[in-house]
Amino acid sequence: MIRQINDTFILETDKTTYAFRVLDTGYLEHLYYGRKIHIADEDGAVASALFEKHEYAPGINNVYDGTRADFSFNDMRLEFSANGKGDNREPFIEVVHADGSRTSDFIFESAKIVKGKKMLDTLPSSYDEKGECSGLIVTLFDRNYDLAVELSYHVFESCDVITRSAKLINRSKDSVRILRFMSVQIDTDESDMIFTTFNGAWIREMGRVDHELTVGTIANGSCTGTSGSTANPFVMFSKKCTSENNGTAYAFNLIYSGNHIETVQISEFGKLRFLSGINPKGFEYVLTAGETFEAPEAVFTVSEEGFNGMSYNMHRFVSDHILRGEWAKMERPVLLNSWEAAYFDITEFKLLRMARKAKSVGIELFVMDDGWFGSRNDDRSSLGDWHANKKKLPGGVAGLSKKIHNMGLGFGIWVEPEMISEDSDLYRGHPDWAMKIPGKPHSKGRNQMILDLANDEVCRYITDTLASLFADGGIDYVKWDMNRTMTDVYSPALPAARQGECAHRYIMGLYRILKNLTERFPDILFEGCASGGNRFDPGMLCFFSQIWGSDDTDAVERVRIQTGYSYGYPLRTVSAHVSSVHQTLRVTPLETRFDVAAFASLGYECNLCDLDQNETEAIKDQIRLYKQWRSVFQFGRFYRGSNIYEGGDVTWNVVSPDGIRSAAMIFQPLVRPNDQRGRIRIFGLDPDGVYHFYNRPFKIDIRVFGDLINMIAPVHVKNGSAVHDIISRLVKLDGEKEDITAHGDMLEKAGVILSPKFSSTGFNDKTRVFPDFASRLYFAEKK
Numbered sequence: 001m002i003r004q005i006n007d008t009f010i011l012e013t014d015k016t017t018y019a020f021r022v023l024d025t026g027y028l029e030h031l032y033y034g035r036k037i038h039i040a041d042e043d044g045a046v047a048s049a050l051f052e053k054h055e056y057a058p059g060i061n062n063v064y065d066g067t068r069a070d071f072s073f074n075d076m077r078l079e080f081s082a083n084g085k086g087d088n089r090e091p092f093i094e095v096v097h098a099d100g101s102r103t104s105d106f107i108f109e110s111a112k113i114v115k116g117k118k119m120l121d122t123l124p125s126s127y128d129e130k131g132e133c134s135g136l137i138v139t140l141f142d143r144n145y146d147l148a149v150e151l152s153y154h155v156f157e158s159c160d161v162i163t164r165s166a167k168l169i170n171r172s173k174d175s176v177r178i179l180r181f182m183s184v185q186i187d188t189d190e191s192d193m194i195f196t197t198f199n200g201a202w203i204r205e206m207g208r209v210d211h212e213l214t215v216g217t218i219a220n221g222s223c224t225g226t227s228g229s230t231a232n233p234f235v236m237f238s239k240k241c242t243s244e245n246n247g248t249a250y251a252f253n254l255i256y257s258g259n260h261i262e263t264v265q266i267s268e269f270g271k272l273r274f275l276s277g278i279n280p281k282g283f284e285y286v287l288t289a290g291e292t293f294e295a296p297e298a299v300f301t302v303s304e305e306g307f308n309g310m311s312y313n314m315h316r317f318v319s320d321h322i323l324r325g326e327w328a329k330m331e332r333p334v335l336l337n338s339w340e341a342a343y344f345d346i347t348e349f350k351l352l353r354m355a356r357k358a359k360s361v362g363i364e365l366f367v368m369d370d371g372w373f374g375s376r377n378d379d380r381s382s383l384g385d386w387h388a389n390k391k392k393l394p395g396g397v398a399g400l401s402k403k404i405h406n407m408g409l410g411f412g413i414w415v416e417p418e419m420i421s422e423d424s425d426l427y428r429g430h431p432d433w434a435m436k437i438p439g440k441p442h443s444k445g446r447n448q449m450i451l452d453l454a455n456d457e458v459c460r461y462i463t464d465t466l467a468s469l470f471a472d473g474g475i476d477y478v479k480w481d482m483n484r485t486m487t488d489v490y491s492p493a494l495p496a497a498r499q500g501e502c503a504h505r506y507i508m509g510l511y512r513i514l515k516n517l518t519e520r521f522p523d524i525l526f527e528g529c530a531s532g533g534n535r536f537d538p539g540m541l542c543f544f545s546q547i548w549g550s551d552d553t554d555a556v557e558r559v560r561i562q563t564g565y566s567y568g569y570p571l572r573t574v575s576a577h578v579s580s581v582h583q584t585l586r587v588t589p590l591e592t593r594f595d596v597a598a599f600a601s602l603g604y605e606c607n608l609c610d611l612d613q614n615e616t617e618a619i620k621d622q623i624r625l626y627k628q629w630r631s632v633f634q635f636g637r638f639y640r641g642s643n644i645y646e647g648g649d650v651t652w653n654v655v656s657p658d659g660i661r662s663a664a665m666i667f668q669p670l671v672r673p674n675d676q677r678g679r680i681r682i683f684g685l686d687p688d689g690v691y692h693f694y695n696r697p698f699k700i701d702i703r704v705f706g707d708l709i710n711m712i713a714p715v716h717v718k719n720g721s722a723v724h725d726i727i728s729r730l731v732k733l734d735g736e737k738e739d740i741t742a743h744g745d746m747l748e749k750a751g752v753i754l755s756p757k758f759s760s761t762g763f764n765d766k767t768r769v770f771p772d773f774a775s776r777l778y779f780a781e782k783k
């Protein structure tokens, strides 16, 4: 609900309040954002306790117009800030006017409260299918230069999320150069916060980093043309004592897939300013008379129920207001991807062999990854030539797709449409379609160049080519990859004065292509990818129902990476594969690889034809189990229990929306000797409900004991010998069993004390053999 009481605007969700007011000078003062409070007294007057009190400008601070000593921007909590009138902090907006001045003076013009929500024109934005959302549009005006700013707020009550976006409208007769125009600003005097960012690199995405705040600025962002794996746009603020289930946690995200920035600045007066939006680095946009510029929509929430409460809000928001189309609410198929099994070395024969095996273990969708088109035998050629290599696929894509469909599998294809290889027919025909500075040497990444999506003609080419590929190929799934970041940023289609628009226009072009294709092919499941998680953000999720979380499929790394994603994104938006692990060469149990990947949209990415009988049977079992629990894994409420960042074992659990079923995992990074302990708490159950709690039955491979086998073997067995191997295939030991009945509140508050971990001695069938990287799955079902 949104209310206006005199000059104060109050935005309320079920559990939160956001408020600001118009000062008598026409500036907006931010008053409050946090758990729901009573802001107005019984007479409808807004509690003045929230107003900042100023009587004088401290020391060298400037005052606004000389008549108001109490009005010094540098020490005020502003809802919107500009350059040049004494606020020395990072501003929301910075423009260069026709006269060369960079000073802006926006004051309140009007406000209206609206029902429902309109979409942005140039960028993807959240949607409000049921018309439940209310909005507030505040217009500010700079009368010195005839520029208007529209600040839009939308309130999503049931998921406790508010969104903000902004428009700059040029009402003047001159052009103005925009140097920065952010999406959200929050000023608060509560600076005793931890600012958390999610940073990393290729195969090391989404590492949580907690920054203690002190005077100065921290910037989290990207300038690579992608939202990037270096710094995800999802960030959090919390109090020092906030934990997974208790305390205050704020979170912000941005519906944008290009260069972004999130800055936190603590001023000399101890005030905190947070800004998020398009990264001003390299950005400059010429807004001509009468034109409007849209900033991306920012999304934020706050919860008093710790990080898990905050994640729940974000997950519901992404599920109900970002993901769209048929796949948003549909269970995702278990797939097999050909990449790590064969890389570029694919033929129809090989692919069909893999697909047959995939079908036999219960896989539902077969994905042909890179290597199927043009003369693509390595990463040096053919991007842009989206027609099948007839030597590899004699019947073309359609021929292969038909054979795969005849096996009863869905068929998916890999494409990287935003790219162009210098060695391609496309480049030979259209060298000016690549993003490059004409006549100057160009840097390459993975031997390829980026197509100039700031050029409409290029966007049309991509849309048409891909539309025919999808229509003719019998395609059920598309993996849309993007494997390099921008250099030599330049659009041959734009004039010199507009080159600062190139990276942003690229993203707008990409969004137009994706909107067109995803709406034209609603049945296709689109999965995003950018060398793994190099472009994992809410902008992409407006088109891709899931995103390949990382090229790193090592379960140990994936626990950390998927924990990172889980703070801001629902489990099913992350795709995760069981593989043979080429990135770290770490040897982890097949069951751990599955257990971790199960808390996501599950796939396999290894040569199933090379597996022995035991492994094949194990994978069959995994897929059978995943299908039984798929709706819970993909649509349940997720809780982080003990955390990877705390050291020790990691626990996760996910609960069906009706609270009837829960699946949980415990994972141990490294063994701690002589430590038998283990406890798992299952969050989110009905406290009064009675549940059957049990673990997934499993057998122990005797090879984990190494030459300890000789303690019981009648003859000496050499560790790692062929005999050891044969015995391991014939003799399987029963793992420990957990089987109890308990109330939901007990399972959550006290948890279940698990069977003791094996610790050098005392093995029996009640001991939990739990070496490095081991994990277990547990289930709770309401009786």
Ligand code: DGJ
Pocket: 339, 369, 370, 414, 481, 483, 529, 530, 531, 532, 548, 551
């Ligand atoms: C990078 C992706 O992240 C991989 O999964 C794979 O699709 C390769 N590209 C193919 O070139």
